[in-house]
Amino acid sequence: MGLDIQQNISLKPYNTFGLDVLADNFVRINSAQDFIDLKKNHQKLFEKGLFILGGGSNLLLTHDVSGIVIKNEILGIEKVKESDEFVWLEAGGGVVWHDFVQFTVDNHWAGLENLSLIPGTVGAAPMQNIGAYGVEIKDCFESLDAVNINSLEIEKFNGAQCQFGYRESYFKRGGKGQYLITKVCFKLRKKAEISTSYGAIQEVLKQKNISNPEIKDVSQAIIEIRKSKLPDPKDIGNSGSFFKNPTVSKELADKLKLNFPGIPSYAVEGSSDVKFPAGWLIEKSGWKGFRKGDAGVHAKQALVLVNYGMAKGKEIVELSEEIKKSVWNMFGIQLETEVNIM
Incomplete structure (x- = not known):
């Protein structure tokens, strides 16, 4: 049975931002051979472009997609x-x-x-x-x-x-x-080396009276933390953390710590550089909970940009650029997007 190539398919169900853009051609593949056969037999479809789609969770679509979109469904x-x-x-x-x-x-x-x-x-x-x-x-x-x-x-x-x-x-x-x-x-x-020092893991384990955690305890704690901090894309369109946590020189870090007492920071392994949480910088710049039309910054986590329903990808990009400018003006730090913008 040949592959089912569909035309003019909305990618709204296939990206966690819930952005309604069209794919000229859309096909699901279940093996490497599926892809090889597709390319050999439908070369013309590839001439206008190829886009490979996984879970669509780290993706901001700003326009319709020409050529062919391939949904990777290779399991096992x-x-x-x-x-x-x-x-x-x-x-x-x-x-x-x-x-x-x-x-x-x-x-x-x-x-x-x-x-x-x-x-x-x-x-x-x-x-x-x-x-x-x-x-x-x-x-x-x-x-x-x-x-x-x-x-x-x-x-x-x-x-x-x-x-x-x-x-x-x-x-x-x-x-x-x-x-x-x-x-x-x-x-x-086979023998776990438990890592609980980051974020609120130890706090959650302590609340559950777990003093000697197994990997399932750590996993469950992290699931609970993530659910409490990050919106479910089924409820509100988003792709999790929109920006990377920036790394700066020790010199700039010292200056920031002087100007902003209490600013959280982390040492960077094997370097004198210092990492700052982007969410904190965005929140301090006044963006947490901001909304313009259907594009916004999540009310609980400033690192997450959201689509309240009908936002266009370009509106979310514009919002991200405003946030970058604002953080640069306040802290002298250039934020980088973690999400792939297409």
């Missing part, structure tokens, strides 16, 4: 190797990220529990080097397989080749738009 989770200390798990690029994390937690394999409830798919996770609560993808990453869109060869990438950075990877820079990630392999520990 498989244990590929095991030792006394570790287990290697491979997951399809279309697997829902939180479902994969819960699978590892249920099986008592440690390493990803701090990344619970992050929206999106397994295939998108290494592109963004997703991270939360002191953990990043790169900490457990082993390798990934990706189809080279031009040559249609399947290539394997190790951690070094992925060039992971803070919410960055090779697939957002030099390799941008050149690969479809089909599966990702993670190396997980």
Whole structure:
């Protein structure tokens, strides 16, 4: 049975901002071979452009999409190797990220529990080097397989080749738009090394009288924290954190601490630089709860920009630019967007 290529499809159900833009052509794929066959047999559709869609959770669409939109629905989770200390798990690029994390937690394999409830798919996770609560993808990453869109060869990438950075990877820079990630392999520990020092994890565990937490306790605490802080895209369109937490020189950090007593900051590992929470900077600049039309800043978390229903992508971009300008004027810090704007 051939692939079902649909025309003039609204992408509103496929992006967490709930933005109503049209795709000229839309198709779901279930394997690397599906993509290879599609490219070989429908070359003409690719000439006006190609856009690969995962969970649509880190995406701001500002216009209709020409060419072809491919929804990665490559599924499957498989244990590929095991030792006394570790287990290697491979997951399809279309697997829902939180479902994969819960699978590892249920099986008592440690390493990803701090990344619970992050929206999106397994295939998108290494592109963004997703991270939360002191953990990043790169900490457990082993390798990934990706189809080279031009040559249609399947290539394997190790951690070094992925060039992971803070919410960055090779697939957002030099390799941008050149690969479809089909599966990702993670190396997980059989014996947990619990990480609870970041955010409010310890506080939540203390409230539950858990003094010796297991990975499922950490995962559950993080799920509760995220639900309390971040709006559910089913209720209100958003893509979680819109901006990266900025890193500045020690010199500027010292100046800011002098001018703004109580400003929260974090040391950057292996550097004298200092990281500041973008949400705090935005809130102090007066944006928390701001709304213009249907584009706004969330009332509980200033780091989250929202679509109250009928906002256009361009309106959310304009709002983000105003926020950047405001934070720059007040703190001398240039915010960078975490969300991919298209």
